[in-house]
Amino acid sequence: MLLLALDTATPAVTVALHNGSDVIAESTQVDARRHGELLLPAVDRALHTAGLKLDAVTDIVVGIGPGPYTGLRVGLMTADTFGLALGVPVHGVCTLDGLAYAADLPGPFVVATDARRKEVYWARYDDPRTRVTDPAVDRPADIAAQVEGLPAVGAGALLYPETFPQAHGPEHVTAAALAALAAERLAKGEKLPDPRPLYLRRPDAQVPKNYKVVTPK
Template identity: 40%
Template sequence: MLLLAIDTATPAVTAGVVELDTRSAPRLLAEQIVVDARAHGELLTPLISSALRAAGHRLADVDAIVCGVGPGPFTGLRVGMVTAAALGDALERPVYPVCSLDAVRAACGADPSAASEPEASPAGVSAPAGPLLVVSDARRRELYWARYDADGSRTHGPEVAAADVLAERLDELDVTAVAGPKAGDAAERLGLPVRAATGPTPIGLALAAAEAVAARRDPAPFVPLYLRRPDAVAPGAPKRVSPR
């Protein structure tokens, strides 16, 4: 099966084409990742087209779409999800939602040989030796985070918290390392070694969705993981400017 993988839950704009075979590990055919927190809308569609060309395929060849649903900021996350939903509707293909932190964890355990070229390995790491904490930037000096057992099962989160608050829970969480696009910044404050400092990758997204896709299950509800209420609120009643 040919998967189109998309994620815009972090400052990175990610698109890739992955071949999924139930008899072997997913194989990365092409990926395009550009880090620009202000250009998700401008970059995503061209990156999808570029990845498909590099993989030698067209949109019509895609069997399913996998999309990261966060947690992430409102604007960037919506770009990826709306694009995935529109493509799925136009192509009549299923769209599988994946927690973006799950995709990071999945890539940490990926076999580098799953990539089409050695330098294209999704994370360049082996499976974590113990429980792992995955974090990404929630802005406002906070982190989106989730905790995973050694077998990759998510046991806590996703949640949002300040790094200092998260540090106070480390004894409870009992993790051995940190991963994710904010791993480098978080490692010093949390006192944990960095396992991988990458964001969601096409291979990670494909791995996180592989079981559901291979079984041709109906996709789960396509719902964004915002974790915060929006800053924008409905305006109140207008102020009276004339006497009653």
């Protein structure tokens, strides 16, 4: 097995290779505006570090969000393209699950990423492998009672200390964590989610409702 994992649901453009036992190469850059520019070079770096070519990959793993529309679709479209070109399966993993797995906290906790618009994408976990709520998008003040007293990880939690006073890193997901979690679940025979995006809300760009109609003279 050789998993190629990637995620663009947060400001981190992150790629990793996992051989079924260990992460053998990874590349992560944080730049919220250059997902499209940075992702393929990151894949090339990871393959070069591992001394492998793309055709050695047996499975693709991609973070399905939740995340902003533009960044998230870069990773998903790239994963789908690799899967079609190589003829290998593409597996989805919730980006919040990857952060929870990397945090490795012992008890109940919250993962929250920055959703912009003064909101967070978030979910509660009983342990690093067990999510107990569906991913949601909310204003931090509106969920304060639901997360009170719980440790929290992620950039969203760090942005709002009044709601998440026990917040700490990691800030962003890494493809290494996604790959390790996916490899663990696949080894147990679990079915991973389809590689479909968790947008949770409509994109920022909208067609104007009252645009001017130009008619020929």
